[in-house]
Amino acid sequence: MIKVFRPLWSLDVKKTEGWLSQMAAKGMHLKTINHRTRYFVFTEGSPKDVTYCIGYDRHPSLPRALQDNGWSQVHGQGKWYVWANDLPKDEIKTFPLRGGLIKRNNWLIALCSGLLIYLVTMLLMFSIIWGWVVFSQVPVTVEGSPLWILTPILYAGAFGFWGIVIYSFFTLLTANKKLGEVPDSNKTHKGKLVFKSKFLWWYAPDRLETWLEGLDAQGFKLEKVGRISFGFANGSPRKVKYVVDYQSSVDQGYYDIHKENGWTLHHSSKYFPGYWSIWSQEFQGQVAPELYSQGSDALDHARRLLLMNSLLLIPVAFFLLTMPSRISSQLARGVSLVNVSNVILIVLILEFGTFFAMSLGYYLRTKKRFNHTSNGPA
Amino acid sequence: MNIEKILKSYLPMTETAFYILLSLSEPRHGYGIVKHVDELTNSRISLGSGTVYGTLTKMQRDGIITVYADERRKTIYEITPVGKALILAEIERIKELSQNAQINEVKFRD
Numbered sequence: 001m002i003k004v005f006r007p008l009w010s011l012d013v014k015k016t017e018g019w020l021s022q023m024a025a026k027g028m029h030l031k032t033i034n035h036r037t038r039y040f041v042f043t044e045g046s047p048k049d050v051t052y053c054i055g056y057d058r059h060p061s062l063p064r065a066l067q068d069n070g071w072s073q074v075h076g077q078g079k080w081y082v083w084a085n086d087l088p089k090d091e092i093k094t095f096p097l098r099g100g101l102i103k104r105n106n107w108l109i110a111l112c113s114g115l116l117i118y119l120v121t122m123l124l125m126f127s128i129i130w131g132w133v134v135f136s137q138v139p140v141t142v143e144g145s146p147l148w149i150l151t152p153i154l155y156a157g158a159f160g161f162w163g164i165v166i167y168s169f170f171t172l173l174t175a176n177k178k179l180g181e182v183p184d185s186n187k188t189h190k191g192k193l194v195f196k197s198k199f200l201w202w203y204a205p206d207r208l209e210t211w212l213e214g215l216d217a218q219g220f221k222l223e224k225v226g227r228i229s230f231g232f233a234n235g236s237p238r239k240v241k242y243v244v245d246y247q248s249s250v251d252q253g254y255y256d257i258h259k260e261n262g263w264t265l266h267h268s269s270k271y272f273p274g275y276w277s278i279w280s281q282e283f284q285g286q287v288a289p290e291l292y293s294q295g296s297d298a299l300d301h302a303r304r305l306l307l308m309n310s311l312l313l314i315p316v317a318f319f320l321l322t323m324p325s326r327i328s329s330q331l332a333r334g335v336s337l338v339n340v341s342n343v344i345l346i347v348l349i350l351e352f353g354t355f356f357a358m359s360l361g362y363y364l365r366t367k368k369r370f371n372h373t374s375n376g377p378a
Numbered sequence: 379m380n381i382e383k384i385l386k387s388y389l390p391m392t393e394t395a396f397y398i399l400l401s402l403s404e405p406r407h408g409y410g411i412v413k414h415v416d417e418l419t420n421s422r423i424s425l426g427s428g429t430v431y432g433t434l435t436k437m438q439r440d441g442i443i444t445v446y447a448d449e450r451r452k453t454i455y456e457i458t459p460v461g462k463a464l465i466l467a468e469i470e471r472i473k474e475l476s477q478n479a480q481i482n483e484v485k486f487r488d
Contacts, residue, residue, distance in 0.1 A: 059441030063456045065405050066446055094454075095447040245428065253445060253453035254431055257408030260452075261427040291428035294394070 002028055007038040011168055012175040013101060017052040020082075024050035030082060032075050051092060053083045057100035069094045098179045099251040105176045106249075112169035119162060189223040193231035202271045203358035205244035206365055212242040212280070225267035225278055240280050241288040246301045248274040258291070273308040295370040302366040309359035312352040319345050381463055384440060391468050397423060398433050399465050402443060405456040408434065437461070 009016045020030055020040075028042040029050070053071075060081040062073055070087040071094070079100070085092055133140055145151045196215075201208045212222055212230075216238050224231030243263075247254060255265065258279055268277040281289045292298055323345070330337060388395065401414040411434075412425050434455055437443045442461035448454055457465070 058439060059444075059458075059460075061441065061444040061458045063405070063444050063446045065454070065456060093449050095451070097445050097447050097453065099445070243428075251453075252447065252451070253408060253434070253455075256453045257412075257427045257431050260407060260409030261412060263427070290426050292432075293424060293426035293429045297429055297432055 001031070002042045002044065004040045004042070005038060006040055008164075008168070008171070009033075009038065009040070011171040012178075013054045014175065014178050017054055020052040021050055024048050024052075030074050030084070033077070033080070033082070035077055035080065048086050049088065051085045051089065053085075053096045055081050055083065055096055055098070055101055056104050057081070063094075066094050066096065071096070097252060099253075102176055102179055102251070103249055105172050105179075109169065109172050109176070112165055112172070115165050116169060119165075189231070189233060191233055193223055193233055194220065195229050195231050197228045198230060199228055200355075200358065202244070202246075202276045203355060204362055205246065205276070206362060206369075208244050208278075209242045212278075213240060216240040216242075216280075222266055222278075222280065227269075227271075238282055239284065239288075240282050241290070243279045243291040245277045245279060245291060246274055246305060247277070248304070250275045250277070262289070263291070273305070299366050299370045302363040306359045306363040309356050312356055316349050316352045316356075319349050381460055384442065384460060384464055385467055387440070388442075388464055389468060390471060393423060394425060394429060395433055395437075396465075396468060398425075398430060399437070399442070399457065399461060399468075402455060402457040402461070405446075405454045407452055407454055411455065 006016070006019075023030070023042060025047050027045055027047040029045050029048070030052070031041045031043045033040050052074075056079050058079060060076060060079065062071060062081075062083060066083070069092060070085045071083050072085075073081060074084045075082040083096060198208060198211065215232060216222070217240075219235050219237045220232035221235040221238070222230060222242075223233045250268070254277075255268075259265065263279040263281050266278040266280060268275060270276075279291065283289055326342070326345075327337065330339070330342075391399070397415045397418060398411055401411045401418065406414065408427065408430060411430055412427060415423055415425055434443065438445060438455075441458060442464055443455050444458050445453055445455055
C-alpha cells in the first residue's frame with residue numbers, strides 16, 4: 001500500500017485525474033481517499049491505462065449506461081466519488097458530467113472573492129495609515145509584542161492563510177474554465193451591424209423581448225449582444241419569438257435542450273444574481289413558440305429575482321437609518337453637507353433602490369400576465 | 379435520498395412530472411423527452427423545453443434522475459433506482475384510480 005499526501009487535490013480536479021492515470025500507468029491503483037488527512041491510498045498491481053473521473057454531487061449515482069460502458073466506482077465518500085474506466089479511450093462512448101463540481105467551485109470562488117475583497121480593503125486602509133504616519137512626522141509610540149515569538153508565528157499564519165486563498169482563487173478559476181460548459185454564442189458576424197443600447201436590460205427582460213421582437217419585425221436581425229449594446233444586421237422582416245431567460249445556475253443540459261428544440265442562443269452571461277440567456281426562434285402562423293409551456297415557471301423566476309434583489313434593500317435601509325446621525329455630526333463639526341461621502345451614499349441608495357424597483361415592476365407585470373392567461377376565456 | 383421523503387414530496391405527481399419520468403423508461407436526450415411525451419399523449423401535452431428542463435433539474439437535485447454525456451457530448455437523462463421506486467408507486471396509484479373509474483363510469487352515463 002502506498003500513501004501520497006496531496007492537500008489541494010480538489011482545486012483542479014482534471015489535474016488530479018491526470019495524476020491518477022499516471023499512477024495507474026505505473027501499476028499503482030487508487031484504493032481510497034482520506035478526505036480529512038488528504039492522503040491518497042494506492043494498491044500495487046499491473047500497469048494499466050485507466051481514465052479517472054472525480055465528481056461531486058448531492059446524490060452520487062453511477063448511471064447504468066456508464067456501467068455498461070466500463071465505468072465503475074473506485075471510491076465514494078459523502079458527495080465525493082471517483083469513477084474509473086480501464087477500456088481503451090476509443091471504446092469509451094459515454095462520459096460523466098461535471099455540473100455538481102462546477103457549482104461547488106463557483107461557490108468557493110465566490111467565497112474567495114469575498115475574502116480577497118476584505119484583504120484588499122484592509123491592506124489599503126493600513127497603507128493609508130502607515131503613509132500618513134511616515135510622512136506627517138507625528139510622534140509615534142511603538143508597543144512591544146507581549147511574547148516575541150508571537151509576531152513571526154502570526155505573520156507566518158497570515159501569509160499562509162492568504163497565500164492559500166489567493167492560490168485557490170486562481171486555480172479554481174482555471175479549473176472551472178477547463179471543466180466549463182457554457183457555449184460561445186457571440187460568433188463573429190461578417191458585414192455591417194447597426195448598434196442600439198439598452199441599459200440594465202436584465203432587470204426588465206419582458207420589455208427586452210418585446211423590443212427585440214419589434215425590431216426583427218422591421219428587419220433588424222440580432223447578431224451581437226453585450227452588457228449595454230445590441231448589434232443588428234439588416235435583413236428581411238421576420239416573425240420571431242424572443243425569450244430572455246433567467247437561471248440561478250446553468251449546465252450543459254440547459255443549452256442542449258433548448259438548442260435541440262429549435263432555439264438559437266444569442267447571449268449567455270452572469271448578471272447578479274444568476275445567469276441570463278437570450279434565445280430566439282423564428283415561426284410561421286399565429287402561435288408563437290414558448291420556452292415555458294406553463295406560465296408559472298416564468299412567474300417563479302420573477303419571484304426569485306425579486307427576493308434576491310430585495311436583499312439590496314438591506315444596505316439601503318442601513319444607509320438611510322444612519323443618515324440622520326451622519327448629517328447631525330457633520331453639521332456639528334461644521335463640515336459642508338455637500339461632500340464626497342454623502343454623494344457616494346446617495347448614489348448607492350438611488351442605484352440599489354432602482355434595481356429593486358425594476359425587479360418589482362417586472363414581477364408585477366409577469367404576475368398580471370400570468371393571472372390573465374390562467375383565468376383565460378371561460 | 380430517503381425514499382419516504384421523495385414519495386411524500388412527489389405523490390400525487392403532476393401530469394408534467396409523471397410523463398417526463400415515464401418517458402425515461404430508457405435514457406433520453408431532453409429533446410427526446412419532449413418528443414416522446416408529445417407522442418404518448420397524442421399532442422395533448424406539448425411541453426416547452428424550459429418547463430422540461432426545470433422539472434429535470436429539480437428531479438436531479440432530489441436524486442430521482444441522473445445525467446451523463448454521449449459521444450457527441452450531449453446531455454442524456456437516466457432514471458435512478460429511487461426514481462424507479464417513485465414511478466412504480468405512482469403507477470399503482472393511477473391503476474387504483476383507473477379501476478374504480480371504469481367500474482363506476484356506467485352509473486354516470488344516462
